[in-house]
Amino acid sequence: MDDPARTLVAWCPDWPVVAMGRSLDQRVAVMAANRVVAASPAARAAGVTRGQRRRAAQGVCTDLDVVARDEAVEARCFEPVLASLDDLTPRIEVLRPGTCAFAMGGPSRYFGGDEAVVKGVVQRMAEVVGGRTDVRIGVADGRFAAGLAARLADPVRSVAPGTVGRFLAPMSVTVLERPGLCDVLIRLGITTLGLFAALPSASVIARFGSAGIEAHRLASGLDPRPPEARPLRPDWSVSTDIDPPADRVDRVAFRARGLAEGLHDRLSAEGVACVRVGIEVETEHGETLSRLWRHEGALSAAAVADRVRWQLDGWLNGSAASRPSGAISRLALVPDEVVPAHGRQLGFWGGETEADGRAARVAARLQGQLGIDSVMVPELRGGRGTDQQIVLVSAATVELRGRSVEPESRDPAPWPGGLPCPSPAGVPVTPVGIELLDRAGRTVGVSGRGEVSDRPVRLVMGAKSAEIGAWAGPWPVEERWWDPDSYRRCARFQVLTTDGVAHLVALEGGRWWITATWD
Amino acid sequence: MTSSGSEAAAIIAQATRLVSPLVPAHEQTLPVLPVLEALLPGAAIRRGSTVEVQGPGATSLALALAAGPSAAGSWTALVGMPSVGLMAAGEAGLALNRLFVVGPPTPGSWASIVAALIGSVDVIVAAGGRRCGDGDLRRLTARLRERGSVLVRVGASGSASRSVGADVRLQVVASEWEGLGDGHGILRRRRVEVRADGRGASASPRSSELFLPGPTGAPQPVGLAPVAKLRGV
Numbered sequence: 001m002d003d004p005a006r007t008l009v010a011w012c013p014d015w016p017v018v019a020m021g022r023s024l025d026q027r028v029a030v031m032a033a034n035r036v037v038a039a040s041p042a043a044r045a046a047g048v049t050r051g052q053r054r055r056a057a058q059g060v061c062t063d064l065d066v067v068a069r070d071e072a073v074e075a076r077c078f079e080p081v082l083a084s085l086d087d088l089t090p091r092i093e094v095l096r097p098g099t100c101a102f103a104m105g106g107p108s109r110y111f112g113g114d115e116a117v118v119k120g121v122v123q124r125m126a127e128v129v130g131g132r133t134d135v136r137i138g139v140a141d142g143r144f145a146a147g148l149a150a151r152l153a154d155p156v157r158s159v160a161p162g163t164v165g166r167f168l169a170p171m172s173v174t175v176l177e178r179p180g181l182c183d184v185l186i187r188l189g190i191t192t193l194g195l196f197a198a199l200p201s202a203s204v205i206a207r208f209g210s211a212g213i214e215a216h217r218l219a220s221g222l223d224p225r226p227p228e229a230r231p232l233r234p235d236w237s238v239s240t241d242i243d244p245p246a247d248r249v250d251r252v253a254f255r256a257r258g259l260a261e262g263l264h265d266r267l268s269a270e271g272v273a274c275v276r277v278g279i280e281v282e283t284e285h286g287e288t289l290s291r292l293w294r295h296e297g298a299l300s301a302a303a304v305a306d307r308v309r310w311q312l313d314g315w316l317n318g319s320a321a322s323r324p325s326g327a328i329s330r331l332a333l334v335p336d337e338v339v340p341a342h343g344r345q346l347g348f349w350g351g352e353t354e355a356d357g358r359a360a361r362v363a364a365r366l367q368g369q370l371g372i373d374s375v376m377v378p379e380l381r382g383g384r385g386t387d388q389q390i391v392l393v394s395a396a397t398v399e400l401r402g403r404s405v406e407p408e409s410r411d412p413a414p415w416p417g418g419l420p421c422p423s424p425a426g427v428p429v430t431p432v433g434i435e436l437l438d439r440a441g442r443t444v445g446v447s448g449r450g451e452v453s454d455r456p457v458r459l460v461m462g463a464k465s466a467e468i469g470a471w472a473g474p475w476p477v478e479e480r481w482w483d484p485d486s487y488r489r490c491a492r493f494q495v496l497t498t499d500g501v502a503h504l505v506a507l508e509g510g511r512w513w514i515t516a517t518w519d
Numbered sequence: 520m521t522s523s524g525s526e527a528a529a530i531i532a533q534a535t536r537l538v539s540p541l542v543p544a545h546e547q548t549l550p551v552l553p554v555l556e557a558l559l560p561g562a563a564i565r566r567g568s569t570v571e572v573q574g575p576g577a578t579s580l581a582l583a584l585a586a587g588p589s590a591a592g593s594w595t596a597l598v599g600m601p602s603v604g605l606m607a608a609g610e611a612g613l614a615l616n617r618l619f620v621v622g623p624p625t626p627g628s629w630a631s632i633v634a635a636l637i638g639s640v641d642v643i644v645a646a647g648g649r650r651c652g653d654g655d656l657r658r659l660t661a662r663l664r665e666r667g668s669v670l671v672r673v674g675a676s677g678s679a680s681r682s683v684g685a686d687v688r689l690q691v692v693a694s695e696w697e698g699l700g701d702g703h704g705i706l707r708r709r710r711v712e713v714r715a716d717g718r719g720a721s722a723s724p725r726s727s728e729l730f731l732p733g734p735t736g737a738p739q740p741v742g743l744a745p746v747a748k749l750r751g752v
Contacts, residue, residue, distance in 0.1 A: 355641070359594040359619070362639035366621060366632065376620040378605045390605040392620055420705060422732035423606035425578040455702055470699040494706050496699050500575060502706050516604060518696075518706065518732075519578040 004142030004223040006104040006114075006161065010121055011136045011150040012081070014040060015098025018132045019074040020067045029057050032069040033398050034379065055382070071097060072310050079314025082291065084124040088117065093276060093292035097310070099150075101143055101294070114139055118156055140164050144218045148175060164221035169194030176215045181208060193219040236270070237278075237334040238263045245284040245327035249312045252281075252328050256308035257301075257368055263333050264301035271340060274299050278334035279311050285326040289315055292336055302364055304333065360400040372396050384418045384477055386427045386504065386516045417477050419492075424504055424516035431513035435460040436495075436505060446491040446507050450476045459497060459505070461514070466497035474507070549641060549669060551587035552612060554738045557727040558689060558713055560720040564588070565686070566641075566667035569660060573674060574691030576711055578603060579611065579731050581673045583738045584689070585642045586612030588669070593641030596621050598632055600646045600673065610736025630655040638666030646673040687717040691731075708733050710741065 012018065016030040016038035027043040029036045036057050039048040047060035058064050074097035082100060085092055089107045094100050107117045118137055125135045138149025140159035145168060149157040159167045171193045173185045190196050197220040204216040214224045240259050246252050267274055277299055280290040293299075293307045308331070315324060363375045376392035377400070383389045436444045438454035445453040452474060459466050473493030480486045490508035492515070497503070504516040548563035556562035564570065564584070572581045578600070585595045590612050596619040597603055609615050619640065621632055629648040636643050637659070651659075663670055672685065692714050698707030708730040716724040733739030 355592065355594055355617075358639045359617070362636055363619060366635055369635070370628065370632070374621060378609075378615045378618060378620065380615070386604060386606065390609075390615075392605075395619065421610060421734060422706070422708070422736035423604055423610055425576075425582060425604045425607040425611075425732075426602050427604040428602045452702075470696075470701055470704070472699055472702060472704050494699055496696050496706070500694050500696070502696055502699070502709075518709070519576060 004145075004164075004221070006108070006139065006141055007101055007143045007146040008104050008114075008117065008121065009095070009099065009101045009138045009143065009146040009150040010085075010125060011099045011138070011147075011153075012078075012125070012129060012133050013098075013136060014038060014133050015078065016069060016074055018129075019077040019097065020070070022065065022067070024133060026065055027061055027063055028065045028067065029061075030067055030069050033393075037069055071306070072313050074098065075307075075310030076314045076317060079311070079318050081125055081128045083318075084128045085121060088120055088124070091292065093294045095143075095147070095294050099147070101146065104139065114158060118158070122155065140167065142218075142221060142223060144224070145221060165194075165197070168219060168221055169197070173219070176218060178211065178215055181212060181215055184208075197221075236263070236267060236272075236338070237332055238266070239280075239330060239332035241330050242328055245329040247316065247327035249309060249316055252312050252331060253305070253309040254368070255331060256312075256333075257305040259331065259333055260301045260304035260308065263304065263335065267335060267338065272338040273340075274304075274335040274338050276335075276337035277304055277307070278332075278336045279308050280332040280334060281312070281315070281324075281328045282330040282332075283324045283326040284329045285324075287324050287326070289324060294337075308333070356400060363395045363400060367394075367396055382415060384415050384479065386419065386424060389418075389423075417475065419504070422518070424502075424518045426517040426519040428514065428516070431506070431515045432461065434505065434512050434514055436493075436507075436512045443512070444507075446474050446476070450474055450491065456493070456495065459495060459503070466499060466501070468495050469498040470496040547667060549588040549593060550591050552583060552590075552738060554729050554740045555584060555587070555727075558715040558725055559687065564669050565720075566669060567664040568686035569663065569670045569672065569684075571672045571685035571688045572690075573688070575694050576691045576709065576731055577674050579607065579709075579738075580689060580691060580711075580713065581644050581671050582608045582611040582613060583731060584671055585644050586737075588642050589613045589617060593617065594619070594639075595642045595644065596636045596640045598622060598636070598643060598645040599629060599648065600644065607732065607736060611732065612737055626650055630659060633659055633670065634662060637662045637668045637670075640668060642669050642671065644671045644673060648672070685717060686719065687715060687721045690714050692726075694731075708739070 014024055017024060017028050017040045020028070020030060022028040022040065024040045025042055026040060027046060028040040029043050029048050030038040031054055034054050036048060036050055036052045039050070043061055043064060048057045048064065054066060058066070078094070078097045082092055082094065085100070089102045092100050092102045104114060104117060108114050111117050111120065118139060121137060122135055129135060134155055136150045136153040137156045138146045138151070138153050139157070140146040140149045141161060141164045145159060145164045148168070148171065149159050169192060172191060173182045173193060173196055175193070176182060185196060190199070196216065199216065201213060201216055205213045208215070217224050238259055240255055242252060242255060263274070276292055276294045278290055278292050280288060282288050291311050293311070295303060366375050373394050375395040377395045377398060378390050379393050381388060381391050436456045437458040437460060438444050439457050440454070442454070444456045447453070456468050456471055459468055471493055474491035476491045477488065479488045490506045492504060492506045495503050495505055502518040503514050506513050506515050547566040548561060549566060550563055551559060570584065572584065589595045594617045595613060598621045600620070601622055603620070605615065608618070621636070629645070630651050633643055633645055633648070659670065690713065691711050693712040694709055696706055696709045698704050709732060710728065711731045712726065712728050714724060714726045715721060728741045730739040730741060
């Protein structure tokens with residue numbers, strides 16, 4: 001009863017790179033929130049690692065092709081791969097784009113053994129993936145062990161039934177992917193899963209709580225949670241009719257968000273959380289499509305809504321063969337596997353707080369109302385200009401809880417030619433064109449050697465004009481001369497008008513601009 | 520019968536004690552930077568209040584005002600301020616990891632955006648909303664009181680109606696830059712005089728001089744010795 005089901009995990013390595021249409025021979029890094037999330041083998045060989053910052057990655061590999069992560073594209077590209085497996089088993093679950101899993105029991109009996117199923121999976125997936133990347137298959141008792149087997153596979157690794165404990169024992173505890181727990185375990189001298197599994201579970205739960213016991217069960221080759229004894233489960237699925245039927249992703253995704261929130265409220269009222277959700281749609285012609293998505297942490301409302309969007313994108317924008325023939329008339333979310341919700345411990349010092357949760361919720365709400373780019377959060381970048389030092393990124397693309405916006409080092413090296421403190425409080429979205437005139441009423445110019453033609457006395461902005469009381473400059477900047485697209489050459493001045501307003505003005509491309517104002 | 524009545528009264532009294540708020544409303548405040556304490560009654564912003572910031576340097580003053588709560592762990596949202604200098608916000612002391620920039624609001628959505636943020640974000644710094652009617656403003660004020668957020672309106676001329684005016688009004692009445700000469704030097708700091716008035720506890724006018732921004736971008740009290748002299752020692 002306690003034995004985990006025999007599971008197959010199929011993994012396409014470097015999927016984020018492949019999905020962005022890059023070849024694995026190129027040096028490519030996929031970034032999210034300024035960190036490398038995936039790198040091509042060529043880039044890894046050059047020293048790029050996961051979790052590296054962009055600058056560091058570009059430092060070790062100067063010709064690195066940096067692309068931003070797009071999980072929707074990853075999911076959409078993965079959909080044909082999944083569709084190819086549909087005739088082997090109807091119960092495929094997506095762990096994340098690039099990795100899927102299914103229980104071997106049924107297919108194995110039907111096709112006459114594990115080998116036949118594995119052969120079928122390899123053949124079908126290789127056909128669709130078509131040499132863009134390889135396919136690794138791991139088969140073992142339990143999803144965790146199968147996932148690890150897939151990582152070690154070349155290209156197939158099968159762990160014989162009943163030997164999963166021996167397979168896991170020599171592995172490092174870091175494969176549990178629970179950084180806080182692993183850190184403590186390693187300091188306690190418990191470096192392998194075997195050593196961890198040997199601890200009595202009573203001691204583990206006393207020291208590490210429910211999260212610890214889950215990890216302990218994984219390390220012992222068991223399912224992370226003991227089998228549920230509750231015989232009858234109420235139907236928690238929610239659905240909505242879409243009338244008129246929608247054939248655009250955004251329209252259905254909008255409904256999905258509300259549906260996901262409803263589902264989430266309902267589940268949390270029952271004290272359970274959903275770890276596997278089925279997304280089902282019905283078209284106006286009566287076709288039904290469904291797909292399972294799994295998440296090891298419980299799926300939040302936003303996470304469910306995201307997965308619905310990705311899945312719809314995969315179906316509606318996929319190849320002609322897999323695309324439904326009509327518009328979508330019904331959407332249902334089926335919480336396929338639920339676990340008791342233990343809640344999450346909020347941070348006492350730093351980390352996630354209650355306020356972070358509230359802020360993340362309001363951000364999601366406003367994004368639903370006003371569009372995905374309506375709520376932005378700042379991110380530090382290097383640069384000389386007021387518009388380069390900080391950029392705004394959509395709040396949807398970053399993890400708001402426990403986020404840190406810090407310079408790369410505690411004492412960042414200065415940018416030669418950067419603006420000194422204090423920074424201007426007003427930076428117009430687009431620079432404002434002005435005239436800067438000298439005593440004779442001519443436009444002030446700056447020579448190639450950085451000499452000012454005459455002192456500026458008057459600033460003219462449209463119909464308004466102001467006397468200049470004090471000024472300093474020029475501070476010339478010539479940036480990125482090696483790149484014609486981002487090449488920039490300008491001379492900057494600080495000017496203070498007699499009515500007390502200070503501006504940062506720049507002469508660029510033969511014109512004067514106000515690039516910032518100290519408001 | 521009487522004994523059970525008095526028992527019930529005792530129980531009710533006990534229940535009342537249990538559910539009464541531990542902190543009275545006027546003590547629920549958000550901390551501000553020390554340099555701004557002289558301008559606010561109780562040396563802090565009262566939760567649920569509206570602050571209006573006006574005059575040259577209003578943006579800097581609003582950022583400085585939000586910096587205190589932000590450094591203490593609150594989230595801040597900037598609404599309708601697409602051209603705010605975020606480096607200046609960081610230098611003023613705002614925690615950039617707890618900051619939203621929301622916008623651009625369409626003319627009709629200003630009040631609904633602010634209303635959505637109230638209660639979820641402690642400090643809302645908002646510009647615009649001039650077309651927001653008195654009725655909407657009154658509803659926002661009520662919601663602020665109920666949920667305990669603070670609304671800082673930048674450059675708003677304020678409503679004519681007294682019932683929806685700001686609780687505190689901060690106005691930069693004089694400002695003077697230091698450090699920039701005729702063809703030399705650099706903008707180092709700005710000496711401003713801020714006058715505060717308002718309603719209730721802040722009805723008596725207060726006034727304070729400070730450097731906004733100071734040489735590091737953060738507001739500084741005027742009493743400090745100039746940086747150049749310190750370097751020379």
